[in-house]
Amino acid sequence: MEIKESSKITETMSSNDKSQEILPGELLPGEIYPGEVFANTADFDVNIRQLLPRYDELLDTIVACIPSESQKVLELGCGTGELTLKLLKHCPNANIIALDYSPRMIQFAKSKIEAAGYGNRWQGIQLDFGDWAAGNKEIGNNFDACVSSLAIHHLTDEMKWKLFEKIASTLKSGGAFFNGDPVLPESDFLAEVYKNFREKLAKENGISLEEVRSKVGKSVTYGYSSQDCLATLEDHLLMLKKAGFKTITVPWKYYRMTVFGGFV
Numbered sequence: 001m002e003i004k005e006s007s008k009i010t011e012t013m014s015s016n017d018k019s020q021e022i023l024p025g026e027l028l029p030g031e032i033y034p035g036e037v038f039a040n041t042a043d044f045d046v047n048i049r050q051l052l053p054r055y056d057e058l059l060d061t062i063v064a065c066i067p068s069e070s071q072k073v074l075e076l077g078c079g080t081g082e083l084t085l086k087l088l089k090h091c092p093n094a095n096i097i098a099l100d101y102s103p104r105m106i107q108f109a110k111s112k113i114e115a116a117g118y119g120n121r122w123q124g125i126q127l128d129f130g131d132w133a134a135g136n137k138e139i140g141n142n143f144d145a146c147v148s149s150l151a152i153h154h155l156t157d158e159m160k161w162k163l164f165e166k167i168a169s170t171l172k173s174g175g176a177f178f179n180g181d182p183v184l185p186e187s188d189f190l191a192e193v194y195k196n197f198r199e200k201l202a203k204e205n206g207i208s209l210e211e212v213r214s215k216v217g218k219s220v221t222y223g224y225s226s227q228d229c230l231a232t233l234e235d236h237l238l239m240l241k242k243a244g245f246k247t248i249t250v251p252w253k254y255y256r257m258t259v260f261g262g263f264v
């Protein structure tokens, strides 16, 4: 795939800005971390599948792109552990280090992973992955693979690029990185197409989007993450290229949802 330079992203990546350590701030009662999505953590696993068509297919594509013999895997923004569980099954010898800044999400994931019998192959760390990308925290290196789903789109473009660089330098030679995220629609017309499709699909499946959205919590900017900081797919691929990924691919795209990544 040919990757064209986009002026916006080239400007971001050539800026001399050095990230400062961002202090996380505090959540007020009733507020949630960006990316937690639902006010009640226990609603996540059922309601995310109503909010995002083909959520499982997105996760399954990420997992399929990770070599099953991987032994040391890093997950960014593990949430309730849905991607983690699929990955633990797919890679029988893997130990996973999972980062998430939300203590509620880490705790929820931990309970599910232990109940499934994988507790000895999983370590959850409460950490902002922006802090890791900025070089303020270390978690080791020589990972065989890194995965993420529905989390990195909360970072600014500059931080996405820094994160991709950090991932590339943390992976072993030939290591894999795959991410599933929404992307910025390529035009206003396509934004409307994606929105209309989403509404039509919900109607066909008897899902009330209003009802599901009423369970979405109020999130504020926290640490390096804000509610939604979408970039186009083209810009993501350019960032991966500039970060040093040698093989870059988009194994899955469904309207505004994508899985992209590559190998270093």
Ligand SMILES: C[S@@+](CC[C@H](N)C(=O)[O-])C[C@H]1O[C@@H](n2cnc3c(N)ncnc32)[C@H](O)[C@@H]1O
Pocket: 033, 034, 035, 036, 037, 076, 077, 078, 079, 080, 081, 082, 083, 099, 100, 101, 102, 105, 127, 128, 129, 130, 148, 149, 150, 151, 154, 223, 224, 225
């Ligand atoms: C929408 S959930 C997705 C969880 C899981 N990956 C999945 O696909 O089901 C996004 C997760 O990313 C976490 N997150 C968002 N920004 C983060 C950051 N900067 N550092 C650590 N965790 C972050 C949120 O707390 C949340 O648990």
